[in-house]
Amino acid sequence: MVKCSIIGASGYTGAELANLVEQHPQMTLKAIYVSERSADADTELGTLHRRYLGQLNLPLTPLATADVAKAAEGVDLVFLATDHKVSVALAPGLLETGVTVMDLSGGFRFDTAAPYDQFYGFTHDSPEWLEQAVYGLAEWNAAEISHAQLVAVPGCYPTASLLALKPLQEAGLLKAETTPVINAVSGVSGAGRKASMVNSFCEVSYNPYGVLNHRHQPEIALHLGNSVIFTPHLGNFPRGIVATITAQLADGVTAAAIDQAYDHAYAGKPAVRLYNQLSPGHWPSIGGVANTPYCDIGWKADLESGHIVIGSAIDNLLKGAASQAIQCANIRFGLTNYPISKKAAL
Amino acid sequence: MVKCSIIGASGYTGAELANLVEQHPQMTLKAIYVSERSADADTELGTLHRRYLGQLNLPLTPLATADVAKAAEGVDLVFLATDHKVSVALAPGLLETGVTVMDLSGGFRFDTAAPYDQFYGFTHDSPEWLEQAVYGLAEWNAAEISHAQLVAVPGCYPTASLLALKPLQEAGLLKAETTPVINAVSGVSGAGRKASMVNSFCEVSYNPYGVLNHRHQPEIALHLGNSVIFTPHLGNFPRGIVATITAQLADGVTAAAIDQAYDHAYAGKPAVRLYNQLSPGHWPSIGGVANTPYCDIGWKADLESGHIVIGSAIDNLLKGAASQAIQCANIRFGLTNYPISKKAAL
Amino acid sequence: MVKCSIIGASGYTGAELANLVEQHPQMTLKAIYVSERSADADTELGTLHRRYLGQLNLPLTPLATADVAKAAEGVDLVFLATDHKVSVALAPGLLETGVTVMDLSGGFRFDTAAPYDQFYGFTHDSPEWLEQAVYGLAEWNAAEISHAQLVAVPGCYPTASLLALKPLQEAGLLKAETTPVINAVSGVSGAGRKASMVNSFCEVSYNPYGVLNHRHQPEIALHLGNSVIFTPHLGNFPRGIVATITAQLADGVTAAAIDQAYDHAYAGKPAVRLYNQLSPGHWPSIGGVANTPYCDIGWKADLESGHIVIGSAIDNLLKGAASQAIQCANIRFGLTNYPISKKAAL
Amino acid sequence: MVKCSIIGASGYTGAELANLVEQHPQMTLKAIYVSERSADADTELGTLHRRYLGQLNLPLTPLATADVAKAAEGVDLVFLATDHKVSVALAPGLLETGVTVMDLSGGFRFDTAAPYDQFYGFTHDSPEWLEQAVYGLAEWNAAEISHAQLVAVPGCYPTASLLALKPLQEAGLLKAETTPVINAVSGVSGAGRKASMVNSFCEVSYNPYGVLNHRHQPEIALHLGNSVIFTPHLGNFPRGIVATITAQLADGVTAAAIDQAYDHAYAGKPAVRLYNQLSPGHWPSIGGVANTPYCDIGWKADLESGHIVIGSAIDNLLKGAASQAIQCANIRFGLTNYPISKKAAL
Known part of the structure; x- marks a missing residue:
């Protein structure tokens, strides 16, 4: 059993993660933490997220930044489901204890510090960990993830975008010097669990936002190895992302070559489902x-x-966050591929 | 043309009201106000409620409590779309100028001060205006409304409940000493325009709230003249209320007597539509x-x-607030029955 | 491992059931069937319900009524997720083979045939099985379920209503000769998986239906042992039921007595969560x-x-149908209480 | 007063149109028709669309194709809110009477017959009317609309797309030989009022459809004068369209030039609202x-x-259909610009 703790478990992603760890046949959830200033401190997780009432009974233990090493005590793995800046502040103190860290924020997804000034509005003070962090796109980086101490679990939009584009990019099927256009819509949980006018029920409808300056555009471009135009939209549903991507193909590309690229990338990788094979005629x-x-x-x-x-x-909360973090942990610790294979886990 | 101003126009009800006044063939909207502390001060209304962008171009003028009489200058009618306590604070200063006031809050819906201590959590300091205020249930109190200086426009739940129950109560068709059970669901706009976790998109689903202690229970009971059990629910839609009411009939009541009671109450009152006549088989x-x-x-x-x-x-925003206020104003000033009859208005 | 088959697996309930059986650590899903006239015959279940794509790969085998005994071959348990009339037609042929049957329709929920003429519009031709069928309200009828050959899994509205009312009724806390009022709202999946104007996206909003003549009213009354007024509503969400029940208490009943009645009924029964204990202040x-x-x-x-x-x-699709059927099967075959306890199942 | 009739008034678009005509200060609705085979024949429109109960009381008169000229009797203008093939069958018989026709279907939006074979699956048998029909994009084709006998009111997706792209295209601001990418999402009412699994409440979520072969792609390309890639999506809301368009600018284009192009196109055209002017910072x-x-x-x-x-x-039902048809009628008959200017109409 891999012993785990979660910092930042009060949010939507943190709750999903706690649930997956609790149900994982080879994991044990030892403790969950929130900021010592959080109004949710000492609350049982199931009381905040009543879907899990009676099931996730651990209290949200308040944790001061200075005491972060406590979250590593007696566990093999710490998940950070915290804000970007908080992750950057907490991760080094955890990593020094030798524990493995899966960070679900954007704090370690770039390999240099510059994008943080430009897109996140703060100066990254752990460039040495940016170099060591492995980008946790599970289907693509398994070899590196398997011996990483720090995994930067990808963003939700980048996961949907990269899994769709990388097979074509890697196989050389995209036209050189053209820019794929990514339009994506996310459920409201993508904005996090907090009171705000923008997330207020009567204000949510459907609209683009963050046009041409969303921080996920450079994240996608970096890990794809190509420029992209990325336009996110807020959708009127609680969870889920659909990305619709338009790209230009290199000359002479055939349908068979495209199919082959996807097959090659995802054969034996059951978390990706190819509709043209499994459910032709549907999207x-x-x-x-x-x-x-x-x-x-x-x-x-x-x-x-x-x-x-x-x-x-x-x-967005699972393959775009919590279940991808579990996939990375499975790879890192050699576990069964729960939650994809539920019975195989036995 | 009846000249109007609106205090508290930044909320959902206020915006609907501003739109109705703007479109009313016999009304002119002279000014709209918000609290001097509001973040929306000086914003054009259409920018806050973009459905009305380019159409409702008046700016939200900041108004201090001490200056409330300014809102009465040059107008015949002031609508208060403010919070209960604010209405109680502002109304006397307006009424002293001689202007007519339609208050959409709960501030003047009771005839004595006691319920305010018990259900609203503050002591009402204008009991003399409680006595003079007319309850603006348009289909029932037209005679009094026609010469009122202060109209307390009914709450949204009470409007739906009272219009359904009063015809039976007044005709003596309800069993004595029994208590009707009212279950009602409201869209999220009923909670007002503000950032809160409870109204947050991902938190809204469907549930009862305020059970056995909602302030609309005594409002309904007072104006019905009978006790009721009232259970409100939050629904996952932006606007609208459905009240489902179960009551016991007096002995020997016939279907014809019930039909007659409703016909008698609402013949010639086009804002109430009787489904058993107009659309039998539907609800x-x-x-x-x-x-x-x-x-x-x-x-x-x-x-x-x-x-x-x-x-x-x-x-809830129209017959439960803004359009009922307009109905009251139509009665008070002898206007056409816009917005029911749009062309007749010409 | 308990070997199972499902007849009528193409609907929403059937798909949930197939998923639960597939994941149950002590069950094996051998086959799933649809009517031989179904347009879904020979389709893989995951293709119809793409949430389960790649996971529920059994094809929907067409089954003629005359061949129903085939569905019992090699299995211990047959689930019927079929329409009422179909269940009544199929169950006897299955039961004759000696197999255990869990019927999720209303076909065997009454103990006499009369209600079928009155509320279901057909004459029930297996009154002998009506007598033998056990009503599968898992928390209340475990002793009988444990050796039943035919279990009539309760309806969705009756489950929500009976679990709320029976503790009070059985403890004698309800006032004699009064009629509890049940108002309930169901998600649209309660109407089944089919094309109809009523279920059409743009037509669904929120409204009462089936007032004073819904077939679940007599089902609740029979198994409660008291008359009820039951008013269902269609809600604008895909799944879930909330029932709000107003009842009169016997003289002198205390809050402690009510708490005790619920505790007594549901202590050690983890599928029922008592909010007054687990999450006071919430509904x-x-x-x-x-x-x-x-x-x-x-x-x-x-x-x-x-x-x-x-x-x-x-x-409505789980505790109101599929997971309650699994609870009954767990009781009948002495299995772990999956899906409540996921890891305990191991 | 311009006298009007509507053929095909039972659908969502037809009902919106009937309401607009009824409220138009310079129009009179004389009759509404449905197919003689329609189940809605002889029903009052308000009973089908209960939002208009008691308000739209005209019955849906059954009309045989052979009798179509009857719909032109005593009116100045006939609106066709019918299916494409039906419009093509009915329009010539109406036009021969000399009446003006506004067709809301796709039946006359191309200038040649070929696209009908390719994209609509039928052979168009009135090519002479294809030549004479004017494309009713109100802000762009007013001069031609003002003396047209047959106006082909644009599709919903093309309206949103063309109004956004034409100012740039006409001003020469788009890069030559590049293809704009249009991603658009439509509410479910865009699929019409009918029972189908695809429109069923529980089946609607959010997904692309009609990829690279939707009939609106060639309609947009024809009236823009440029190729486009158009990908429609079904959204989980009843009405509305958002189109997000990504295009490449010609070398050296400035922000001022773009602003100027939009201002030039839409100054004095109040049905188009330019957010960069009216509500900067919002989308x-x-x-x-x-x-x-x-x-x-x-x-x-x-x-x-x-x-x-x-x-x-x-x-999609208003500017994408009914209100654009009214705009065209206003231009054709020299009427006030209702419903944009409601009081100006007086």
Whole structure:
């Protein structure tokens, strides 16, 4: 049994993560923490997220930044489900104890400090850990994840976007010097658990936001190895992301080559479901992925004009956060692939 | 043209009211006000409620309590779309100028001060105006409204409940010494325009609240003249209320007597639509009333056991607030019955 | 391992059931069937319900009524997730083979045939099985369920209503000769998986239906042992039920007596969560139970007037159907209490 | 008063149109028709669309194709809110009577017959009327609309897309030989009023559909004068469209030039609201346009890389259908610009 603790468990992602760890046949959840200033301190997690009432009974233990090493005591793995700046502040103190850290924030997803000044509005003071952190895109970086001490679990939009584009990019099927266009919509939980007018029920409808300056655009570009235009939208549903991607194909690319690229990338990787194989005629949807650990991908090309449109869907709280963190932990500690294979776990 | 101003126009009700006044063929909107401490001061209303962008261009003028009489200058009618305590603080200063006031809060809906201590948590300091205020249930109190200086526009739940129950109560069709049971659900706009966890998109689902101690229970009981059990629910939709009411009938009541009671109450009153006449086989619904000024009522009785179930639906922001205030103003100033009759208004 | 088959697996309830059986550590799903006339015949279940794509890969085998005994071959337990009339037609042929049957329809929930003529519109031709069938309200009828051959799994509305009312009724806390009033709202999946105008996205809002003649009213009354007024509502959400119940208490009932009645009924029964203990100050909600196997119950009384209001919430597809069927199967075959205790199952 | 009739008034668009005509200060609604085979024949419109109960009391008169000229008797203008093939079958018989026809279907939106074989699956048998029909994009084609006998009111997606792109295209600001990418989401009412699994409440979530072969792609391309990649999505809301468009700018284009292009196109055209002027910092949204006759447009450019992202929102049933048809009728008959200017109408 891998012993785990979670810092920042009061949010939507943290609660999902606590639930997955609790149910994982090879993990034990030892403690969950919140900031010592949090109004949720000492509350049982199930009381905050009543879906888990009577089931997730650990209290949210208040934790001061100075005492962060306590969260590493007696555990093999600490999950950080904290804000970017908090993760950057806490991670070094944890890592020094030798514990493995999975960070679900954006705090370690870049390999240099510069993007933090530009896109996150703070100066990153642990550039040495930026170098060591492994980007936890589970289907692509398993070898590195398997011996990483610090894994930067990818953002929700980047997960949906990269899993759709990387097979084509890596296989050389995209036209050189063109820029894929990514339009994506996220459920409101993507904005976190907090009171705000923007997330208020009567104010949410559907609209673009963060146009041409969202911090996930450089994250996608870096890990894809290509520029992208990324436009996020707020959707009127609680959870899930659909990314619709339009790209130009290199000359002469065939449908068979595209299929082969996806097969090659995801054969034996059951968290990615290829719709053109499994459910031809349908497209990935929020309904198909909400409350699941899957990334669903479908595509269609106009070979004459050389355009491809790819649909990619995930649950932002699971494959876009908590279940991808579990996938990384499974790889790191050699565990069964729960939650994909529930009975195989036995 | 009746000249109007609105205090508290930044909220959902205030914006609906401003729109109705702007479109009313016999009204002119002279000014709209917010608290001098409001973050929305000096903003154009259409920028806050972008449905009205380019259409409601008046700025939200900041108004100090001490200067409230300014809101009465040059107008015939002031609408108060403010919080209960604010209305109680502002109304006397307005009324002293001789202007007519329509208050959409709960500040003047009781005829004595005692309920304010018990249900609103503050001591009412204008008991003389409680006596003079007329309860603005338009279909029932037109005679008094027609010469009132202060109208207390009913609450949203009370409007839906009273319009459904009063015809039976007044006709003596309810069993003596029994207590009708009112279950009602409201859209989230009923909680007002503000950031809060309870109104946060991901937290809203459907649940009862305020059980056995909601302030609308005594308001309904007072104006019905009977005790009631009132249980409100929060629904996952932006606007609208459905009240489902179960009551016991007096011995020997017939279906014809019930029909006659409703006909008698609402013949010639087009804001109430009787489904058993207009659309037999259907029941009032949120979809039928959202964005309309109507109250829809349907009923079915089990004459053997002597039970009746009544369904009553309104838009909480319109018939439950803004359009009922307009109805009262129409009665008070002898105007056409806009917004029910749009062309007749010409 | 208990070997199972499911007839009628194409609907929403059937799919949930298939998923639970697949994940149950002590069950094996051998086959799933649909009517031989179904358009879904030979389709893989995961293709219909793409949430389960790649996970529920059994094809929907077409089954003729005459061949129903085939569904019992090689299995210990057959679940019927079929329409009422279909269940009545199929069950006898299955039971004759000696197999155990869990029927999720209303086909065997009454103990006499008369209600079928009155409320279901057909004449029940297996009155002998009506007598033998056990009503599968798991928390109340475990002793009988443990050796039943035919279990009639309760309806969704009756489950929410009976679990809330029976503790009071059995403890003699309800006032004699009064009729509890049950108002309940169900998500749209309660109407089944089919194309209809009523279930069409743009037509669904929130409204009462089936007033004073819904077939669940006599089902609740029979198994409660008291008359009830039951008014169902259609809600604008996919799954979940909240029942709000208003009843009169017997003279002198105390809050402690009510708490004791609920404790007595549900101590050691983890599928029922008592909010007054676990989460005081909150009320059961759709968000708290959707996608869970729980029934959440909260209450508040006005001891002066002798009224109690009880809130009760379930997922209509789980505790109101599929997971309650699994609970019954666990009792019948002596299995672990999956899906409540996921790890305990190991 | 312009006398009007509507054929196909039972659908969502038809009902909106009937309501607008009824409220128009210079129009009279003489009759509404449905197919003689429709189940809605002889029903009052308000009974089908209960929002309008008691308000739209005309019955849906059954009309045989052979008798279509009857719909032109005594009226100046016939609106066709019928299916594409039905419009093509009915329009010639109406036009021969000399009446003016506004067709809300796709039946006359192309100038040649070929696209009907390819994209609509039928052979168009009135090519002479395709030549004469004017495309009713009100802000762009007013001169031609003002003396047209047949107006082809644009599709909902094309309206949102063309109003956003044409100012740039006409001003020469788009890079030559590049293809704008249009991603758009529509509310479910866009699929019409009918029972289907796809529109069923529990099946609707959010997903792309019709990828690279939707009939609105060639409609947009034709009336823009440029190729486009158009990907529609189904959204989980009843009404409204948001189109997000990514395009490449010609070399050296400045922000001022873009602003000037939009100002030039829409100055004095109040149905288009330019967010960069009216509400800087916000983006067009469903909430901002639902139940309104507006098209809201906002944009942001990355002048360094030469990309522009434009957001464009409309109500698919109003500016995407019914209110645009009214705009065309206002232009054709020289009427006031209701429903934009409500009081100006007086």
